[in-house]
Amino acid sequence: MKSKAIRLKIHQETANYRIPVSHQFRESYPLPPYSTVIGMIHYLCDFHEYHPMKLSIQGNYASTTSDFYTRYEFKNGMKYDDHRHNLNAEGMGISRGIGNIQLLVDVNLIVHIIPDNLDELETIYRALKYPREFPNLGRREDIANIHVDLVDIEKRELEKDVPVKNSFYIPREQINDDFNFLVKKDGGRRGTYYEINKNYSLVSTRRNQTERRWNRIQVLYASNFTLLEEGEFVFDEDNNPIFWPELSN
Template identity: 30%
Template sequence: MQHTKQVLKIKIHQPSAHYRIPFSYQRRFTYPIPPYSTIKGLICNLMGIRDEGDERLTKIKGLSLAIYGRYESLIKEYIWFRNLSKNSHVDKFHSVTNRTIDNIPQHPGGQMPVTVDVLQDVNLIIYIYHPEENFLKSIKKAFEDPSERLSPIHLGRSEDWLVFQEIKSVELIQKSAMSIKYFAWIPAKEYVDKNFIDGDYDNFFDGLNGNIFRLPTFYKITDTNQRVFEEYVTVKLYEGESFKKMKFYVDSNENIPVIFTILRGNKDARNSG
């Protein structure tokens, strides 16, 4: 008997996108695919989830996500970042009241040249699973009819608009696989959704080529209105090489083994990273 599991599949196209790697400033580096927190933010935006007072956020914390993607090329954008603090203005103009240099009026404050890495022609496949079938249906409805959205629909920067190419429920079929032809986040054993794994996942993860990252998932807003991430998952960034054959739940139409990461649900997620 062939085992199957039903999940939500979202295909997205973006003409350009930047998924910023934290702590990159004067040159802003990008991940090749969005991290989990970015996809979670998209879901919350579409569903109209504003804050922790919304009971649906508790259910969002039970999501499992799998993220796959490709891009055509990477370009560098050169922009100015402005700082409107008093000290930055004085450093540039040498006076609080002055706004001219060489008798030419300029913008107030200081400025710094910044390079931003931008992906071009991005195609993503996002798989979403939740143990409560009705809640998964409500997520699907929000993608199909985002009338409750909190802001214009984007992924990455606010200007990184997107097109939904496919929104549908699909059945994953259990079978063997030995490659994924996309960039993908592959979770460590503490964070993988074991409902979709049949085999020695520890050896699979240990033998997989890829750099290890600690990706944020959930954050708190401090009293000073700062966003502070407090939960992380450990993953490898997989770049499309083959691996030892193993059984997974596979999307047969895409020939993708779908490896889900649970966003929350174990004590290790609360490590500071």
């Protein structure tokens, strides 16, 4: 049975999709995590609370390089000291220095979006087709050239093996015997497992503060694998495979 999804084809000259635990050297995920794409969508749609949706993210990049960035550091309770700090923020001391950042070069992405509320398809489509400002994905300066389409998608059983060249985030719960990954000598699957952010809820702490509690998705980042004959997979109308978490929230 066919249904509709929004498909984004995105090109970026450079991009950094920062891995949260990287600081001195800001490493990048190989593809934008779900939270980064959801943030862009919500900003352009002017959504002020989370609108549940499913995402499939695939793509590639030509190479990586590194660049400098201005790095700011501070510690809770660290009072400003004229000899130690560059900036005074209401009595808090902030140091400024230089750090390195990893950049992906010549990035091409395909993103499929299907909101839980199908009435929002047109709203999201128009917000991305006619954005209120030029989109960015990753850092503010990572400009994204986006081509937007409404496409048909459907699940079908394969009549022959289908090789896949693009890199994908494949939710871990979807990996089964219908995939043929290039297997390493130790028997593991060739690829990298990540636990990436999708969306968050605001929770109160014991100190009456509010913090973000992230919903994280376990995925395998993989490329150059095969979808096997008789397996069932979701494709769009141009035969692009789609892998998204079963739960959208």
